[in-house]
Amino acid sequence: MSDVKILAISGSLRAASHNTWLLRAAQKFAPGGMDIEIYEGLREIPPYDLDQDNANDRPAAVAELRRRITEADGLLIATPEFNYSIPGVLKNAIDWVSTDWSRTEGLPLLHKPAAIMGAAPTNFGSVRAQLALRQVFVWTHTDVVVRPELIAFRSHERFDDAGNLTDEDTIGLLRDLLAALAEKIDGK
Template identity: 65%
Template sequence: MTDLDILGISGSLRGGSLNTALLRAAQKHAPAGVTIDLYDGLAGLPYYDGDLDTEEALPAQVRALRERIHAADGVLFATPEYNYSIPGGLKNLIDWASRPSATSSLLHKPVAIMGAAPTNFGTVRAQLALRQVFVWTHSDVVVKPEVMAFRAHERFDEAGNLVDDDTIKLVTSLVDALADKIRTAAK
C-alpha cells in the first residue's frame, strides 16, 4: 500500500489545547509513510440541522468536512472530557459526518481515539462515550493501545511540545495500530 493519509480531529476549540498538542505530537512522531493532517474547522461547523442536510442546503463547511473524512485513509480523534463525556462541538462534528448513514464518511472508516486532560483520570469516560458513538456509525475503531494522557499539563513543555517519553511511545503505538488497521482493511 502507498503512503497513508490520516485526518487528525481535536475535540477542543481552545488555542492552547493539550488535545490539539497531542495531535501535533502524533504528526511529529508518525512512522514513515504516514501523514497526519489536522482538521481546523470545528469552530465553523453549524449545529446539526436535518433541514440543512440536503444536497441543496448543505453548508459548505459540512460538505468540506465530509469530503476530507472520505478522502482520508483513517481518522485520529483527540478528545477532552467535559462533564464525563465528549464535548458538544465534537459530537456535532460526528453528527454531521455520520449522515447520511448509508454513505456516511465514517462508515467502516478506521479510527483511533486518544485524549489529554489535567485530571488524574484523564479522558477515560469521554473515550468510552466516543467508542459508543462509533458503534452506531460502524466505524472501525482501534481498541489498543489506549492513550489517556492524565495530568497532561505535566507532559508538555511551555511551547506545547509533548516531552513525556511514555506518552510519546503510546501515541506512536496508537498511530502504528491505526496504520495497521488501515492496511488490513485495504487487503
C-alpha cells in the same frame, strides 16, 4: 506501509489545547508513510439541522468536513472530557457526517479506520470521553482501534511550555497507537 492520509480532529477549540498539542505530536512521531493533517474547521460547523442535512442544503463547512473524512484513509481524534463525555462541538460534527438520508452520498464514517486519544489535567484524563466516543462510533460502524489506549492524564505535566510532548511514556503510547491505526488501514 504505503502512504496513508490521516485526518486529525481535536475536540477542543482552545488555542493552547493539550489535545491539539497531542495531534501535533502525532505529526512529529508518525511512522514513515503516514501523513497527518490537522482539521482546523471545527469552530465553523453549525449546530446540526436535519432540514439542511442533504447534499443541496448542507453548510459549506459541513460539506468540506464530509469530503475530507471521505478522502482520508483514517481518522485520529483527540478529545478532552466535558461533563463525563465528549465536547458538544465534536459530537455535533460527528452528527453531521454520520448520515446519508438520500442513500446516494455514502456514509463518511462507515468502516473508516479511526484512533482515539485524549488529554486532560485531571487524574482520569479523558477515560469517560473516550468511552462515550467509542459508543458513538458503534452506531456509525466506524472501525476503531481498540489497543493501545492513550489517556494523557495530568496532561499539563506531559508538555513543555511551547506545547511539545516531552513525556517518554506518552510518546511511546502515541507511536504504538499510530502503528495500530496504520495496521488497521493496511488490513482494510
